[in-house]
Amino acid sequence: MADAAAITAGQVEHLAELARIAMTSEELEKTAGDLNEILANVARVAEVATDDVPATSHPIPLTNVLRDDVVGSPLTAEQALSGAPASEDGKFLVPQILGED
Template identity: 80%
Template structure:
């Protein structure tokens, strides 16, 4: 495994400032260590990801378990609007919420 330079608390502080995240010095040190561990795991996975290993998004093949769409009976516009508190020209009327004309 190729070793990379350790992630420093100063680098984490810089990223935290860019993201506008306030972090204590203890949080910076802990996060630097956690990021270093994450990167080492990624490097280990990269070692085994060779050309003969196909890229996958899931370790187990997934299949669609949903039923096929079947067109059934639907309401007419008049039936749908029959239960509406208010309608106009075949459309539902709803309260205005943005104060626009």
């Protein structure tokens, strides 16, 4: 892309320095090329995105697939704790992680 708005390796290098990112000259060139490719694709989309084309977030209409909300009987505390590796005083017992009592 030889456009005046093309991103150069020097610009990428400047941004990398500001962000404290070490990049080799090959990475700078590749990143500049990648960014220019992104700009070209955005420009192509901008060419077709006119006022008569409605904005969409997805090309295929999506609908949520939900099951009916059916009231059932909940587990008892004993049933819930029956599969736990450890329990104490009717609660799940988990390893201490903060070193506090």
